[in-house]
Amino acid sequence: MSIYEKPFEKAEHAKRVADVRRRMRAAGFDLILCQDPANMCWLTGFNGWSFYVPQCVLVHVDEEWPLWFGRAQDAKCAQVTTDLPDRNIVPFSERLVQHKTEHPYDELVGLVQSRGWAKARIGVEMDAHYYTARCHAHLTKGLPNARFANNGDLVNWARLVKSPAELKLMREAGKICSAAMNRAIEKMRPGVPQNQVVAEIYHAQTVGVPGSGGDYAAICPLMPVGEGTSTPHLTWSDAPLPGNALTMLEIAGSRRGYHAPLTRTIHLGKPPPGIQDVAKAVVEGVDAGLAAARPGNTAEHVEAVWQAVLRRNGLKKESRVGYSVGLAYPPDWGERTVSLRPGDQTVLQAGMCFHIQAGVWLKEWGVAISESFAVTDSGGDRFCDVARELIVIA
Amino acid sequence: MSIYEKPFEKAEHAKRVADVRRRMRAAGFDLILCQDPANMCWLTGFNGWSFYVPQCVLVHVDEEWPLWFGRAQDAKCAQVTTDLPDRNIVPFSERLVQHKTEHPYDELVGLVQSRGWAKARIGVEMDAHYYTARCHAHLTKGLPNARFANNGDLVNWARLVKSPAELKLMREAGKICSAAMNRAIEKMRPGVPQNQVVAEIYHAQTVGVPGSGGDYAAICPLMPVGEGTSTPHLTWSDAPLPGNALTMLEIAGSRRGYHAPLTRTIHLGKPPPGIQDVAKAVVEGVDAGLAAARPGNTAEHVEAVWQAVLRRNGLKKESRVGYSVGLAYPPDWGERTVSLRPGDQTVLQAGMCFHIQAGVWLKEWGVAISESFAVTDSGGDRFCDVARELIVIA
Numbered sequence: 001m002s003i004y005e006k007p008f009e010k011a012e013h014a015k016r017v018a019d020v021r022r023r024m025r026a027a028g029f030d031l032i033l034c035q036d037p038a039n040m041c042w043l044t045g046f047n048g049w050s051f052y053v054p055q056c057v058l059v060h061v062d063e064e065w066p067l068w069f070g071r072a073q074d075a076k077c078a079q080v081t082t083d084l085p086d087r088n089i090v091p092f093s094e095r096l097v098q099h100k101t102e103h104p105y106d107e108l109v110g111l112v113q114s115r116g117w118a119k120a121r122i123g124v125e126m127d128a129h130y131y132t133a134r135c136h137a138h139l140t141k142g143l144p145n146a147r148f149a150n151n152g153d154l155v156n157w158a159r160l161v162k163s164p165a166e167l168k169l170m171r172e173a174g175k176i177c178s179a180a181m182n183r184a185i186e187k188m189r190p191g192v193p194q195n196q197v198v199a200e201i202y203h204a205q206t207v208g209v210p211g212s213g214g215d216y217a218a219i220c221p222l223m224p225v226g227e228g229t230s231t232p233h234l235t236w237s238d239a240p241l242p243g244n245a246l247t248m249l250e251i252a253g254s255r256r257g258y259h260a261p262l263t264r265t266i267h268l269g270k271p272p273p274g275i276q277d278v279a280k281a282v283v284e285g286v287d288a289g290l291a292a293a294r295p296g297n298t299a300e301h302v303e304a305v306w307q308a309v310l311r312r313n314g315l316k317k318e319s320r321v322g323y324s325v326g327l328a329y330p331p332d333w334g335e336r337t338v339s340l341r342p343g344d345q346t347v348l349q350a351g352m353c354f355h356i357q358a359g360v361w362l363k364e365w366g367v368a369i370s371e372s373f374a375v376t377d378s379g380g381d382r383f384c385d386v387a388r389e390l391i392v393i394a
Numbered sequence: 395m396s397i398y399e400k401p402f403e404k405a406e407h408a409k410r411v412a413d414v415r416r417r418m419r420a421a422g423f424d425l426i427l428c429q430d431p432a433n434m435c436w437l438t439g440f441n442g443w444s445f446y447v448p449q450c451v452l453v454h455v456d457e458e459w460p461l462w463f464g465r466a467q468d469a470k471c472a473q474v475t476t477d478l479p480d481r482n483i484v485p486f487s488e489r490l491v492q493h494k495t496e497h498p499y500d501e502l503v504g505l506v507q508s509r510g511w512a513k514a515r516i517g518v519e520m521d522a523h524y525y526t527a528r529c530h531a532h533l534t535k536g537l538p539n540a541r542f543a544n545n546g547d548l549v550n551w552a553r554l555v556k557s558p559a560e561l562k563l564m565r566e567a568g569k570i571c572s573a574a575m576n577r578a579i580e581k582m583r584p585g586v587p588q589n590q591v592v593a594e595i596y597h598a599q600t601v602g603v604p605g606s607g608g609d610y611a612a613i614c615p616l617m618p619v620g621e622g623t624s625t626p627h628l629t630w631s632d633a634p635l636p637g638n639a640l641t642m643l644e645i646a647g648s649r650r651g652y653h654a655p656l657t658r659t660i661h662l663g664k665p666p667p668g669i670q671d672v673a674k675a676v677v678e679g680v681d682a683g684l685a686a687a688r689p690g691n692t693a694e695h696v697e698a699v700w701q702a703v704l705r706r707n708g709l710k711k712e713s714r715v716g717y718s719v720g721l722a723y724p725p726d727w728g729e730r731t732v733s734l735r736p737g738d739q740t741v742l743q744a745g746m747c748f749h750i751q752a753g754v755w756l757k758e759w760g761v762a763i764s765e766s767f768a769v770t771d772s773g774g775d776r777f778c779d780v781a782r783e784l785i786v787i788a
Contacts, residue, residue, distance in 0.1 A: 003622045005631065048627035049614055052523065052726035076625035094713075098730055100546070103521075126528035127497075129446065130725075134520035134544070136527035150528070152494070195600050195607035202596035206589050213589035213632025216614040220443055228397045231470035233442035237399065238607025319488070330724045331524075332446035336492055 003080060006045055007256040008165055010083040017043060017059060017066060020158050024061050030120035031060045031112070032151050035135070036128040037329040039155040041257060044068060044084055048077040051130050051329060053097055054104040059155075060117065069108055071097065105135050109142030118143055123151025129331060156337050159326055161351040166258065166326065167374055170353055172212040173260035174372060174383025176253030180204035180214075181262055181386045184221075184251070188393055190243040190268050194236040198223060201251055208255070215254040218333040222250040229366065244269030246365050252333055252372075253384075259325055259333040260383040261355045263370035266391045278315065278360055279367045279390035285309035286358045286371055286388075289321070289340070293354070293373065293380030299344040306340075306358060315360050322356040325372060348375045356380070397474060400439055401650040402559055404477040411437060411453060411460060414552050418455050424514035425454045425506070426545050429529070430522040431723040433549040435651060438462060438478055442471040445524050445723060447491055448498040453549075454511065463502055465491065499529050503536030512537055517545025523725060550731050553720055555745040560652060560720065561768055564747055566606040567654035568766060568777025570647030574598035574608075575656055575780045578615075578645070582787055584637040584662050588630040592617060595645055602649070609648040612727040616644040623760065638663030640759050646727055646766075647778075653719055653727040654777040655749045657764035660785045672754055673761045673784035675707035680752045680765055680782075683715065683734070687748070687767065687774035693738040700734075700752060709754050716750040719766060742769045750774070 020043065024032060034040055037051040043066050044057055055070030065088050068078045072091035079089060090111055092104040112118060124139070125131050127150075140148055162170060183204040187197045201221045208214035220235060226245040228234050241247070245268050252261035267275065289306040307317040322340035325333055333355075338346045340354060352375045359368030369388060373380035414437065418426060428434055431445040437460050438451055449464035459482050462472045466485035473483060484505055486498040506512060518533070519525050521544075534542055556564060577598040581591045595615045602608035614629060620639040622628050635641070639662050646655035661669065683700040701711040716734035719727055727749075732740045734748060746769045753762030763782060767774035 003620055004628065005633070047629070048625070049616065049629055049725070050627040052613075074625065074627055077628050080622070080625060080628065097714075098728075098733065124527065126531065127526050129526065130523055131527050132521050132523065133518065133525050133527050133530035136530070137520065193607060195602065199597045199600035199608075202600055203593045206593035206596055208589065208632065213587060213630075214593075216629065219446075220610040222443065226397055228474070231442070231468065231474060233444040233468055234398065234471050234474065235441070235443055235610065236607075238602065239399070320491075331443070334492075339492065 006081065007169065008045065012163060012165060013043065013045060013083060016158065020059055020155055021061050023154055023158055024059065024123070027123070027151070027154060028121060029061070029123040029151060031058060031117050032123040032154060033058055034125060034155050035131040036125055036156065037130070038159070038257070038327045039125070042159050042327055043155065045082040046078050047081045047257065048074055050074040050077065054135050056108070060115070067111070069111060071104070103134060103138040105138040106142060109139060112143060119145045121147045121149070123149055123154060125153060126150040153336055156335050159335060160324060160337055161349050162326060162353055162374070163351070167351060169255045169258040170260055170326070170374065171383055173253040173255040173258050176205060176208045176212060176214045176255060177251060177260045177262050177372070178253070178384045178386050179209050180251055180253060181249065181264060181384070184249055185264070185266065185391055188241060188247070188266060188268070191240045193238050193240050194223060194225065195238045197241070198236045205251070205253060212255055215257055217252045217254045218259060218328040218330045219252065224248055241268055248368055257327050257329065259328045260372040261325060261333055261370070262372060262384045262386060263357060263359070263368045264386060264391055265367045265369060266393060268393050270394065271390065271392055272365060275365060275367060276390055278362070279369060281310060281313035281315055282358050282360055282367050282369050283388050286356055286369065289356050289358070290371065290373060290380035290382070293348060293375050295348055295350050295375060295377060297348050299338050299340050299346045299348065300342050302356070303340045303342060306356070310360065318359060321358055322354045325353050325355045350375055350377060354380070400475065401563065402439065406557060406559060407437065407439060407477060410552065414453055414549055415455050417548055417552055418453065418517070421517070421545070421548060422515055423455070423517040423545060425452060425511050426517040426548060427452055428519060428549050429525040430519055430550065431524070432553070432651070432721045433519070436553050436721055437549065439476040440472050441475045441651065442468055444468040444471065448529050450502070461505070463505060465498070497528060497532040499532040500536060503533060506537060513539045515541045515543070517543055517548060519547060520544040547730055550729050553729060554718060554731055555743050556720060556747055556768070557745070561745060563649045563652040564654055564720070564768065565777055567647040567649040567652050570599060570602045570606060570608045570649060571645060571654045571656050571766070572647070572778045572780050573603050574645055574647060575643065575658060575778070578643055579658070579660065579785055582635060582641070582660060582662070585634045587632050587634050588617060588619065589632045591635070592630045599645065599647060606649055609651055611646045611648045612653060612722040612724045613646065618642055635662055642762055651721050651723065653722045654766040655719060655727055655764070656766060656778045656780060657751060657753070657762045658780060658785055659761045659763060660787060662787050664788065665784060665786055666759060669759060669761060670784055672709065672756070673763060675704060675709055676752050676754055676761050676763050677782050679703035680750055680763065683750050683752070684765065684767060684774035684776070687742060687769050689742055689744050689769060689771060691742050693732050693734050693740045693742065694736050696750070697734045697736060700750070704754065712753060715752055716748045719747050719749045744769055744771060748774070
């Protein structure tokens with residue numbers, strides 16, 4: 001038995017790299033450096049929890065295969081998880097890890113020079129989470145004759161339309177997410193400590209569903225309770241769930257790193273008057289958005305039809321109602337490309353995937369009921385299947 | 395019931411900030427910006443999964459309290475989790491999130507200017523995981539009269555010696571880690587899918603132990619199997635555990651973000667000859683290291699005594715045998731300060747905490763049996779309590 005089953009064929013990676021090289025030519029780059037772990041994985045298959053040290057994938061317009069550059073102890077992980085030829089796997093010296101004056105990217109400079117790319121037009125991911133100011137400083141200092149520019153998340157944009165193999169994983173992620181959400185709802189009762197509910201979510205996310213084991217999600221389960229629902233990123237405590245409170249649950253299923261996120265709103269105890277009507281309007285708005293999520297329509301159009309439904313129900317809109325999703329690593333499951341918001345004129349294509357994070361806030365309470373979906377010819381096709389309503393636990 | 399129970403008294407944060415301001419004066423900084431989420435939390439108490447967008451804590455030498463700067467929707471989280479006065483909580487505009495040309499740090503520039511700090515000597519965390527090249531570019535461009543320098547992880551160094559309240563959380567994290575490790579060992583049997591074991595670990599990490607619920611760990615459970623043990627950061631699959639293989643398990647318990655990591659080596663089936671002797675030598679080496687982990691000894695001395703035990707047993711050393719641990723957020727639970735390795739002459743003090751990640755690799759297999767501990771007058775005091783031997787599951 002192999003120690004690692006690759007989720008994609010070598011040919012699929014080759015196609016992705018070819019597409020990226022076309023985009024590089026159009027954008028005027030000879031070489032791009034990708035430190036976003038999702039970009040590294042999408043290009044080469046590289047997969048491991050090593051993104052806490054500097055590492056990257058290099059794509060050159062004239063080279064068939066990318067180069068992997070990373071810590072020596074992770075080179076084996078690159079051999080196991082990618083189809084790269086051994087000569088394209090380039091480790092840096094262990095002693096450079098957390099060194100005060102030297103840096104792993106000093107050796108990356110040497111690699112770029114050794115390939116004859118010291119005067120290249122190099123595109124870097126200026127705002128990728130792990131591309132630190134120090135990475136950039138060592139790189140630009142070491143390559144004074146190169147022309148550096150922000151590559152504008154070129155690979156993130158290339159990831160936007162998913163392949164059939166990717167869509168299969170997204171659907172499996174949706175099933176995992178549904179199972180975890182339903183398990184959480186089953187477990188949530190007044191008096192149950194919050195962390196007990198979150199423990200069940202982690203368990204269900206990881207076990208997955210028959211035939212599809214789960215992977216770690218890019219964001220921990222978020223479950224604000226009561227007043228906490230007004231601050232979305234507060235994490236759980238070990239306090240018991242109250243007998244009368246609003247809670248929101250935002251989680252994702254992850255299958256081979258592909259994420260399908262979902263939000264549901266749960267009321268413990270008798271819900272306040274009016275909240276059911278708002279929940280209905282939110283679901284109606286999501287349905288309108290899903291119907292509009294067809295090839296040829298724009299991202300901002302999806303937001304506009306959602307907003308129109310809210311307006312008709314006398315409700316207040318939010319300006320960004322969703323974002324592109326797919327392959328992701330901590331700390332975020334968004335792809336940092338398309339937003340479903342006014343001004344985003346990206347034209348939708350079949351195979352794009354989004355999280356429509358539909359929420360409405362009134363003075364005292366709010367309702368969020370979201371969906372993850374793929375754009376298809378007949379509209380947005382949902383990945384998850386969880387009750388689409390305000391969930392009341394009396 | 396309050397929605398958030400703060401883990402520390404206001405006075406403890408005041409003491410930490412005062413210490414940091416002393417260090418800033420000594421290092422010649424007027425102002426430091428801290429984007430490392432652990433530094434943000436340690437200084438102010440701020441705690442939420444919001445580190446995927448630019449945010450930071452500002453400390454000025456002449457100001458009693460730091461400033462929190464972050465996304466508008468996370469300002470409430472700052473109000474709830476910190477004791478900062480409202481005027482010290484400064485949100486940036488939502489529209490700047492993932493904006494192509496503008497950046498949240500353009501508004502940070504405005505904040506620094508409005509306080510009269512535009513010509514300050516500003517120390518930034520050049521290599522903190524989320525301080526991207528673009529954060530730095532917008533900041534330095536917007537403040538051309540400031541003098542920028544790397545602050546050399548000044549706050550990480552200030553975090554090195556833990557207070558009694560922090561040590562209490564570290565000990566609770568150790569108990570959580572022990573429970574999760576024992577649960578995993580109980581669950582590991584030939585034929586059990588890897589992800590089922592990991593699901594139990596997540597569950598146990600989150601449930602915690604009576605009186606101490608668990609929080610998310612900064613690294614997912616790492617459980618390399620068979621040949622995978624030679625690449626430490628490969629994550630789990632849904633393949634069944636084999637009947638005859640080496641596995642290693644590296645996990646942490648996290649209590650209010652404080653981490654106690656632990657590694658154990660498990661052999662499924664009859665272990666190869668000699669491995670028990672190596673396991674004994676590793677534990678003996680750790681014991682020697684623990685005995686040496688007393689105030690006044692250096693970090694490199696701890697490594698040297700560990701190494702001497704290995705040498706006496708005819709085994710090969712590794713050069714870095716451990717690192718400082720404490721408060722941490724994804725993607726890493728190390729503090730990026732002291733390493734137990736040759737050349738690190740940091741003098742140990744009571745209250746420092748380390749993970750002695752003791753491992754030995756032979757040609758065909760290896761053994762890693764680690765401990766997390768606090769430096770005390772009588773040596774390293776372990777946080778966890780799990781069988782200290784090669785664990786054989788026949």
